[in-house]
Every structure is written in structure tokens, then in C-alpha cells.
Amino acid sequence: MANQKVITMLLPEGEFNGLKIIKLAGWVGKALVVPRGEIGKLFERLETQQPGVYFLFGEGENPNRPLAYIGESGNVCNRIQQQAGNKDYWDIAVVFTGDLGGGDSQYLEKRCFDIAKSINRYELRNSQNPPGDILDEARQVSLESYLENIQFLVSVLGFSIFQPIPQQQSSSDIFYCKGEHADAKGTLLESGEFIVYKDSIARQREAPALHNYTRLLRKQLELEGVLEKKDENTLIFVRDYIFKTPSAASQAIKATPSSGWTSWVSEDGKTLSDAKR
Numbered sequence: 001m002a003n004q005k006v007i008t009m010l011l012p013e014g015e016f017n018g019l020k021i022i023k024l025a026g027w028v029g030k031a032l033v034v035p036r037g038e039i040g041k042l043f044e045r046l047e048t049q050q051p052g053v054y055f056l057f058g059e060g061e062n063p064n065r066p067l068a069y070i071g072e073s074g075n076v077c078n079r080i081q082q083q084a085g086n087k088d089y090w091d092i093a094v095v096f097t098g099d100l101g102g103g104d105s106q107y108l109e110k111r112c113f114d115i116a117k118s119i120n121r122y123e124l125r126n127s128q129n130p131p132g133d134i135l136d137e138a139r140q141v142s143l144e145s146y147l148e149n150i151q152f153l154v155s156v157l158g159f160s161i162f163q164p165i166p167q168q169q170s171s172s173d174i175f176y177c178k179g180e181h182a183d184a185k186g187t188l189l190e191s192g193e194f195i196v197y198k199d200s201i202a203r204q205r206e207a208p209a210l211h212n213y214t215r216l217l218r219k220q221l222e223l224e225g226v227l228e229k230k231d232e233n234t235l236i237f238v239r240d241y242i243f244k245t246p247s248a249a250s251q252a253i254k255a256t257p258s259s260g261w262t263s264w265v266s267e268d269g270k271t272l273s274d275a276k277r
Contacts, residue, residue: 007023007024010023029096036091039093048076050100052072054070054071056068057092062220067123072108074105106132107143110131160191166189174267175187176265178265184253186200189242198240201235201236203255206255207257210256246264
């Protein structure tokens, strides 16, 4: 009961895909979520003409690594209007405002950026690290609580930018994907995504029937330095990597069409489908 939270959502236009105003019970702040095509609606809201922190989310070339920009302003609405003119990669803006001063928003911007950068789920499009602001200790403590609510609501909205990448699980949670020149291990996440762990081995030669989507993804992983050539037959994961689905992971590893729910098998021989469905 102590961990229960109450969230309210207002749709001012009555459109689910339009502007959303989200509040957390007992919190002075609020979140406003707006698609790029509707940013003009922000000018109708007085709270967006105050100091705040904002996120711009979009999709990049790698579908498993979204794009994000984290910013702040003394007038969030005006700043996002400017971003619409000079940044073309984002589709959704998420704004946090309420009971913040200018120094507060700078502090939160830097904290959000530093956390997102350390987790490294999203490609951050900030050209430089935010400088932040020096605040007294008492205000920092208050803003850390504010930050927790920002992280919580961003996750509730479906953006995993603040969700840490899990370390290797216990043996009972690890699944293995093996095949010709392929030997990988990973685990299913609560989000439905699948993490493949560092040092997993993927087959280099791609089967003729391999989907073009997977071919492009593998090529992108090589360009990003996630996959490197190990020898003439194999590639190696040089760091952990999260795929959107178990099948996306197994196909990237086996280099052939496959179902992740049957390709991933536990140490005791259970398929991912048997163990988790």
C-alpha cells in the first residue's frame, strides 16, 4: 500500500493522440505530453510559460536505440517552439513544470542528462553537457524528490531512458541461443524486451531468407561498435544490448529467421515460451 501512486490524466481536447496533462497525487509538478504537430497547444497553457525541464523523443536509424534531447528553459513553451524549427528528429515532447525557479530547472536538466547518459539506452542529441546550477543543500534535497517523480512519470509514459540496464541475472533467469557459429546468452526483461549479454557470439554469414530489417539492424550494430568481427565465421557482442523482442535478438544472433520464444532455452532445457508464457 505504501508504494501505491495515483496518476490523473486530462485530455483537454478529448483526443488521445493530442495534448495530455498528467498529475501525480501529492506533487506540485505536472507533465504535459504533446506530439510535434500539436505544440501550438502549449501556448494556451500558462504553466508552460514558466521554468521547466523538457524531453524531445524520436526514432533514429537503429530502432532499438531511440533519440532524445533533454533541455530546460525559463519559458519552456518558447524554447520548444524554437526546437521545432531547428531539430527535425523528434516526434513527442514531454514537459515538466510547476514550482520551479530558473536555477531549479538547470539543476534538474543536468541531473536528468547525467543519469540518462550513464544508463545509455537512448542516443542523446545534446551537443554539450548541461552546466547545471549551484544550489544550497536543502534545495538540492527537495529537487531530488522532484527528480524521482520525473523519472517515474517518464517511465510510465513508455520511455525507458531512465530504466537501468540489468546486470546478468541468476542462472535460473538466463537463456541461451545456440546454433551454427552462434552461442549467446541473455534474459527477458519485464518490459518484454530481451537483453543479450556481452561476449555473446553471433553467426557472421547471413542466411538468404534473413529479413532485410535484421540485416540492417546487424549492420547498424557493427557501425555502433556493439558487434565486432571475432573471426571469419563469427561476430562478438562487446557490450550488453537490448533488443525489442526475443525474436529480434535470436534472428540477429543466428542470422536466419527464427522465433525467439523457442530459440532461447534455459539451462534445464525449457524454452522461453515454456518458462515465461
